Amino acid sequence: MDTPHSFDLIQVAAAVVERDGRYLVARRATAARHGGLWEFPGGKLQPGEALAEGVARELAEELGVRVGWVGRVRFRARDPGSRYLILFVEVEVEGEPVALEHQAVAWMRPGELDQVELAPTDARFVREALTPQPRRDDP
Numbered sequence: 001m002d003t004p005h006s007f008d009l010i011q012v013a014a015a016v017v018e019r020d021g022r023y024l025v026a027r028r029a030t031a032a033r034h035g036g037l038w039e040f041p042g043g044k045l046q047p048g049e050a051l052a053e054g055v056a057r058e059l060a061e062e063l064g065v066r067v068g069w070v071g072r073v074r075f076r077a078r079d080p081g082s083r084y085l086i087l088f089v090e091v092e093v094e095g096e097p098v099a100l101e102h103q104a105v106a107w108m109r110p111g112e113l114d115q116v117e118l119a120p121t122d123a124r125f126v127r128e129a130l131t132p133q134p135r136r137d138d139p
Helices: 051-063 120-130
Strands: 010-016 022-027 042-044 066-078 084-094 104-108
Touching: 010 051, 010 120, 042 051, 051 066, 051 084, 066 120, 084 120
Parallel strands: 010 084
Antiparallel strands: 010 042, 022 104, 066 084
8 A cells, every 4th residue: 555655654563473363462551542452562663674673673572572483464554643554464472472561461362352442453454354254145
């Protein structure tokens, strides 16, 4: 989704970490943008920083985990009302996440993610890329 002003966008990595059919999500600090809402953890990439490096740095800072593998970008979208372009990227982590910068962390199934308040772009990712869509010929 490039626009004429895409150079003005700030890339944000959102880690899609899955274990046993559950996805790692974190509840944002109250004072943060989208405070109190749930999100896929991650953060802004620094200028010149590769996606894998940024994901590893952010998850170590926020959750105290080590990144073992970074895969493909599953979804990308602009965050409404901001200059952020959020890249939802497959990630495997080592260790158990701890809420170092968030209110809480949780492992949730896709159906559970529909039941919590997600940040707007995270909710869009769940709807459009994570939750299986019914086939058109299904009754």
